[in-house]
Amino acid sequence: MAVAASTKRFLKDYPEALIGGAGAVFVGAGVSMGAGYPSWASLLTEVGEELGVKSGELHDLAALAQWSIQENGSATQVRNVIKEQIGVEHAVPKTLEIIARLPVKFIWTTNYDRLVERAFGGVNRPIDTVSGAADLALRATPGATRLFKMHGSVERLDDVVISTDDYELYRSKRGAFLPLLQAHLSSMSMLFLGISFTDPNIRHVLSLIRESFTSEPPEHFAIVRPPQRDDYKTDAEFEARSTQHKLWSRDLKRYGLVVVEIDDYAEVPELLRQVERRVAARRVWVSGSWPPEAGDEIAKVYSVAQAIGRLVGDRNRDLVSGAGLVVGSASIAGFLDALRSSGGWDLERRLIARPFPQPIPGAASDRAQWAALRAELARIAGVVVFVGGMKIDPSSSTPVIAGGVLDEFEVAKAADCFVIPIGSTGGAAAQISDSLIGSAIDASGHNALRPTDDELKELARADITVEEIAKLVAEILTRIDRRV
Numbered sequence: 001m002a003v004a005a006s007t008k009r010f011l012k013d014y015p016e017a018l019i020g021g022a023g024a025v026f027v028g029a030g031v032s033m034g035a036g037y038p039s040w041a042s043l044l045t046e047v048g049e050e051l052g053v054k055s056g057e058l059h060d061l062a063a064l065a066q067w068s069i070q071e072n073g074s075a076t077q078v079r080n081v082i083k084e085q086i087g088v089e090h091a092v093p094k095t096l097e098i099i100a101r102l103p104v105k106f107i108w109t110t111n112y113d114r115l116v117e118r119a120f121g122g123v124n125r126p127i128d129t130v131s132g133a134a135d136l137a138l139r140a141t142p143g144a145t146r147l148f149k150m151h152g153s154v155e156r157l158d159d160v161v162i163s164t165d166d167y168e169l170y171r172s173k174r175g176a177f178l179p180l181l182q183a184h185l186s187s188m189s190m191l192f193l194g195i196s197f198t199d200p201n202i203r204h205v206l207s208l209i210r211e212s213f214t215s216e217p218p219e220h221f222a223i224v225r226p227p228q229r230d231d232y233k234t235d236a237e238f239e240a241r242s243t244q245h246k247l248w249s250r251d252l253k254r255y256g257l258v259v260v261e262i263d264d265y266a267e268v269p270e271l272l273r274q275v276e277r278r279v280a281a282r283r284v285w286v287s288g289s290w291p292p293e294a295g296d297e298i299a300k301v302y303s304v305a306q307a308i309g310r311l312v313g314d315r316n317r318d319l320v321s322g323a324g325l326v327v328g329s330a331s332i333a334g335f336l337d338a339l340r341s342s343g344g345w346d347l348e349r350r351l352i353a354r355p356f357p358q359p360i361p362g363a364a365s366d367r368a369q370w371a372a373l374r375a376e377l378a379r380i381a382g383v384v385v386f387v388g389g390m391k392i393d394p395s396s397s398t399p400v401i402a403g404g405v406l407d408e409f410e411v412a413k414a415a416d417c418f419v420i421p422i423g424s425t426g427g428a429a430a431q432i433s434d435s436l437i438g439s440a441i442d443a444s445g446h447n448a449l450r451p452t453d454d455e456l457k458e459l460a461r462a463d464i465t466v467e468e469i470a471k472l473v474a475e476i477l478t479r480i481d482r483r484v
Contacts, residue, residue: 007271010221010260015278017189018103019318021349024184025099027109027116028202030194030225034265036090037113040201043085044068047078066164079157086112086154092119094269095193098276100125101379103349106184110151110201112160120145132159133176143348150177151201167204181205185220185256192222192257193268196245206255222257224249225265280382281418281480283352284312285320287377287408288327288387288429291399298326300466301388301425305330306337307470308385308422313338313350315477320381322373323355327387352380374408378415383480384408385473386421389428401428413441418449418480422469423460433460451476 017023033039047068069075096119099107107116120127126144130136131153140146152160161167161174171178184190195202226249227241249259262268286308290301309331312319319335321328335351354373357366378384389405392398405428412419423433433456443452451459458464458472 004261006258006260009258010223011271011274011278013219014189014191014221015275018275018279019282021103021105022188023102023104024106024108024188024190025104026190026192026195026205027096027099027107027111028192028194028196029111030196030265031093031095032111032113032115032194034095034194035093035113035115037111038085043081044078047081050077062162062164062167065162069163069165075163078162079160082112082154082160082162083157089114089118092122095272097122098269098272099193102272102276102279104145106146106148106188108148108150108181108184108190110161110205111149112152112154114154116147129153131156133174136176136180148177148180150174150181150205170204190220192220195222195224206252220255220257221260222252223260223262223268223271225262228263277382277416280380283318283320283381283383284308284477285377285381285384285412285417286312286327286331286387287322287384287412288389288405288425288427289324289402290326290388290390290427291392292326293392297388297426302326302330303466304422304425304469305387306334307466308387308473309334309336310338311470311474311477313342315474317477318350318352320352320377321354322377323353331387370404371407371411374404374411375415378408378411378417381412381417383418383420383477384412386419386429386432388425389431390426401431405429406431413449416449420451420473420476421456421459422473423456424462424464424469430460448479 014023029039044064048064051064051067051071065075065078068078090113092115096115099116100119100123109116117127117129126141127147128138128141128144129147129149130138131149150161151166154160161170166173224245226245227238229235229238232238232241249261252259260271262271286305288301288305290298292298305327309319311334312331313335319331321332323329323332332351332353336347339347339350354377356370356373386405386409389402390399391402391404393400409419409421409428409432419432419436421429421432421436423430436450437453437456439450441450442448443450450456455472455476459469
């Protein structure tokens with residue numbers, strides 16, 4: 001099936017925004033509904049029945065909440081309904097699991113639930129939740145993503161936006177959110193997930209966007225699902241909803257939103273996985289090791305690792321490193337040298353280091369912790385370059401192939417990373433190179449995960465120079481860019 005132009009545009013431009021630190025996300029009600037939480041209409045069914053109004057027949061659901069508050073003299077009933085139906089913990093959807101792995105600094109939502117917070121908790125990633133105007137004054141946690149819950153959170157039911165009064169008094173009670181939202185919309189590319197023309201919260205947010213931009217708004221993306229025939233009982237209702245959706249989708253252009261249409265919500269995780277792969281492809285993990293006492297080859301191993309690190313910096317890619325001796329330190333040194341030469345010092349974003357904890361002499365390493373670190377590095381990176389890969393066997397005091405580097409090759413394959421072993425540096429890299437030559441792993445096309453046999457043989461040539469290695473790796477990285 002042909003890929004729509006808007007989808008191609010999304011898969012090209014949004015990963016670039018994320019890589020540049022300018023990608024944000026807006027999580028709509030559809031994401032929560034997909035996880036099992038009720039729609040607005042379902043949420044207020046009980047409230048409407050008490051008032052003699054069917055919520056499904058009322059488009060202004062905020063008014064329904066307002067009438068309930070007026071009839072009962074307080075918002076207690078409405079809050080209890082939210083607590084009972086939103087307070088439960090449904091499974092975190094794959095969509096948010098992927099979002100939690102992307103380099104997103106800012107997330108906005110009008111949902112009350114804690115799905116986003118739990119998704120970040122699942123990967124042990126820090127997140128600061130801002131659910132009230134007073135929270136904006138709190139100092140941000142270094143390195144944490146900020147989650148702006150514009151309409152409050154289930155944890156603070158005394159401060160949620162649900163009634164007509166809440167919407168009309170939004171500026172006086174929650175106006176501090178607006179300059180931030182408008183700043184992000186003017187300087188970042190926002191991805192809208194789980195929105196529809198029937199969501200009253202989205203109409204509120206779009207009106208805020210419209211206030212900020214009168215012409216040529218910045219580009220944002222909205223993944224939306226058009227109405228399907230199976231969603232409705234009659235052809236007439238389906239036709240009416242389809243017409244409304246088409247008009248609404250066109251209208252989104254006024255807000256700078258590029259509509260990416262899908263046939264089924266099950267397509268969203270795969271779209272986001274493609275985004276994740278494109279982001280990861282710009283991150284290069286230099287894996288390897290070489291003990292200082294293991295002979296004259298250390299000079300070549302260090303020079304190659306340093307050259308690869310410099311290449312990563314020069315090509316405006318991010319370096320992923322376990323920060324080990326020789327290979328790790330050399331690749332970081334080369335990377336920093338490249339950044340220093342170009343005047344760029346964006347280390348917080350571009351250098352991703354996960355140092356392996358070294359045991360004290362005589363003690364065993366924590367294998368489980370090391371395995372977890374290797375899996376994390378493979379998940380973060382899309383390309384892994386193997387340099388050397390030797391260690392000293394403590395029982396014989398002789399150099400042997402580093403089993404840990406071979407383990408890293410296995411986790412890299414499991415994570416579908418593109419692997420580039422520099423066979424001429426010996427050790428595990430040479431063994432990996434030999435195993436790849438003639439293997440069934442794709443070496444060309446969109447699904448390529450390794451260099452061609454000729455390239456592997458060239459990188460394994462005993463007399464190849466450091467300059468020739470860097471040139472060939474640069475050509476391979478360029479080809480990877482075209483692949484994704």
